[in-house]
Amino acid sequence: MKRRMGLRIVWAVLAGAAADLAGLGLIAAAAWLITRAAEQPELAALSVAIVATRAFATSRGVFRYAERLTGHDVALRAQAETRERLYGALIPPQQPRHGGADLLSRMVDDTEAVQDLLVRVLLPATAALITGAAAVVIALTLAPFAALVLLAGLVVAGVLLPVGTAAAARRWSARLAPARAALAERVADLVHGSADLAAYGAGERALAKAMEADAELAALERRQSRVHAASLGVGTLVQGLTVAGIVLAARAAGADTVATAVLALTALVSFEPVLPLAAAGERMAGITAALRRLREVRSASPAVTEPQAPAAPPEGPVTVQVDDLVVRHAPGAPPAVDGISFTLEPGKRVALVGPSGAGKSTVLAALMRLLEPECGSVRVNGVNTAELDSGQVRTLMTGLTQDPYIFRTTLRDNLRLAGPEATDDDLARAVRDARLDQWVSRTGWDAELGEDGRTVSGGQLQRLSLARALLYDPQVLLLDEPAEALDEETADALMADLLDVTHDRTTLLVTHRLKGLEQVDEIIVMEHGRAIQRGTHDDLLAVPGYYRDLWQSEALTRR
Template sequence: MRRVMGKRLVWAVLAGAAADLAGLGLIAAAAWLITRAAQQPPLAALSVAIVATRAFATSKGVFRYVERLTGHDVALRAQAGTREDLYGALIPPQRPRHGGADLLSRMVDDTEAVQDLLVRCLLPAAAAAVAGLAAVIVGLTILPLAALVLVLVAGLALAGLALPAGTAAAARRWAARIAPARAELAGRVADLVHGSADLAAYGADEAALRRAEAADEALAALERRQARVHAAALAGGTLLQGLTVAAVVLLAQGAQVGSVGTAVLALTALVSFEPVLPLAAAGERMAGITAALRRLREVRAAAPAVADPAAPAPRPESPLTVEVEDLVVRHSPAPEETRPALDGVSLRLTPGRRVAIVGPSGAGKSTLLAALMRLVEPESGRITVNGADVRDLAGDDVRELMTGLTQDPYIFRTTLRDNLRLAGPDAGDERLRRAVDDARLGDWVERTGWDAELGEDGRTVSGGQLQRLALARALLYDPPVLLLDEPAEALDEETADRLMADLLDVTRDRTTLLVTHRLKGLESVDEVVVLEEGRVTQRGRHDELVAVPGYYRDLWESEVLTRR
């Protein structure tokens, strides 16, 4: 792919240079033709110039079309490749350190810098260098004078090198602040849009609006400075062009090359600046491109939370036995500063066995599921699947074996059918229907319709429907070990009870690890493990744990008392 793109980039450079050379030849031939025709020579003396003018005019359009076609093709492919790399840096187990709005800004605005780098900077610079060299050669052919070369080279160098360097230096002072300013504004707008109900409920909408307006004004101020630099660069380039042409005319008149030669030299010098003048804007844009590329590198350089082995072991085959042995996981890299999220946890999942994990918030329940899915790296201990350490397996293979319902399921802005097919792209209607029926969602699907478009992040469905839809997706994926993280979180008591009852029914004889804070129905699971501060403090069946003092019995009594 890179070799193909490299060849197309070379063709784009050659086509752009050819288009500029054709434009230079067109002006030179037309200047010679007009001034020579004024002398009323025989028509035969003008025939070559007439043909050349037509040829240059036609070829300029053809070459420019080829340059734009190939150049934009390479630029768009490079931009797509950059976005693909960025997508890869965002999927688990990578850990982006940036907010959603900032990531969106990097994904949209910063990746366009790759396209601008090629289309607005590299290609014009290469074509301008060729056109400037050709202008000097034409000038030397008509008037072999060192002073002419000095004037042309000096004018083109100032316009094509010094001016872009100056605009880049000036723009660099605040260009690195423009991309973060855009991200700040995007974040403020996202808060206004997605948090409008909460802002209005607490009377904070005016303050949030003022913060968004301040972010907008800050960005506008930076962009106005860029506009002033751009205007100054344009004026400076035009001034250099005019001074260079005037100097060339004076030199031609002093050397007495005649009206025809003077016209050709003047117009050649004039048109040689056509591909050079945009380089000032390219230099200004280059400062922004450099900052954008640096921001993209920050995302791509984020180290994954876990690393795949160089030579992954074969994926174990079902039925699976999963063993967690003395697992220690610490989120902070400084052991002396924080206690472990998991501190010596052990458990065993045999085929068809259902285990529930119970404990207060922050006990490490979700961390345990993340470790099972290879999203965090243990400090010590190990997790094995049929005796194979998960650290020896590819992360994708582990997640195909053990995955399921996350704590915050996401519903995409697409049809109900496509939301389900995220977990089974090739699933037919019968398989989809079985998954929604198992999740007790069949009646709602019939009323809503398979092709009904759901709102972003499940905004058009209730909390219970969202959780059931996510459960249907997990059941459709049908991993050998089903992991369920707080499936009844944030639901009202009646809805949560129904969901938990249906969930425990549908997972019967299915290897399942259930994280929950609701105890009703857990008498049907094979084992309950209580986590507190990252450690296993109790384990056993529901009736055994209720019979002894401890966190589980306290929580059970509280839950029973609440239901009364």
């Protein structure tokens, strides 16, 4: 693959250089033909120039088409490969360093730097080098001193000017990509959080922050435009002065009219591939910053360390044993989970309850190998999950997360994310178990759901996510706050259905709600990462503590 890509790049470079050389030859031949024809020689003396002019004109278009076709093909392939590698780097869980909008900006905008590196920098620079050398050789054969003037002008326009624009652009280019990411994040907050912003009266403040981000980006882009305009003006000035100097040098050397015309027009055209190099130098500063941002993502440390030789995944009914688990979200931070232990035997249901920040969701993340424990272990049938591939672990243990995502596609396709090979009967069974069958019968399987579940209610969203988890059918079902952000009636109904459908299914449930927990086998009360109480529902009601207090509070609320 790399060898084939390299051959495509070489062909694109050669085609681009051939197109510019054909353009140079066209102008040189046409200049000689026009000036020589003014002397009224015999027609036979002009025949070679006439044929050369036609040949150069035709080949220039052919080679330019080949260069555009091959160059953009290579650039788009390289961009697609870069996005694939970037996406692959994001698949293993990473330490949270970038927001979603920032990652989107890197995926869309920064990966275009690879395309620009080939199309706007590498190919033009190579073609300009070859064309400029050819123009100097032509000038050297006609007037050596004029060739020196042309060489000096090409060096200024093709080397010094791009270096200068790159240095000037470097000051703001490193800030341009983060500014675009910041604006994208503000706009995403306005679009996706419009309802919450309106509810809290924070819409104007959020809009003002977005306008500030837009103003900062606009200021940086104005600087970019000024650098671009200045480089274009200086390049045009250098081109004109060089042509004027060549004409003076040719006349001083005693060159005839034909040679002087050929030299002047050849020099003028030789700057055509050279002048864009100033913009390439300016763009190179942005490309360097974009590639640096891509490297930051690809070099980010994964949240968990994958084993070099993963053990075989356990088969059959699994028993999950958690022993003295300790998890920190950052080095030196207080432990989010501090020495918790429990066992999930086949068919057993365990509930983790406790106040927000107690570490319940962190336990689930550690079980799914989304976080690396500091010490302690999670074993499946005696095999430490650290010895298993993290994908294998999440195949065994997964389920309903706090923030389930619904794609903007049909209900059927959203469900089939969990089971691509699922039949219609499988889908119907999962929907029925999640108590969504009546809703599906009204809307139909091909009803399109809005982005992020905006067209469904909170209860329907949670039930749809539950149906997806049941369709996937992991050996250990993990449920993280399934009734969160639902009204009292909907939450009670969902919890009742959930406890009913998970009967005899190995389940770990994280919840703030206590209603219905008399059906689970064990309840673990967590606080500050520790297990402060454990037992059955009746056991915990018999002793003072968080569980009994919360139960009594919920009972008063229901009355």
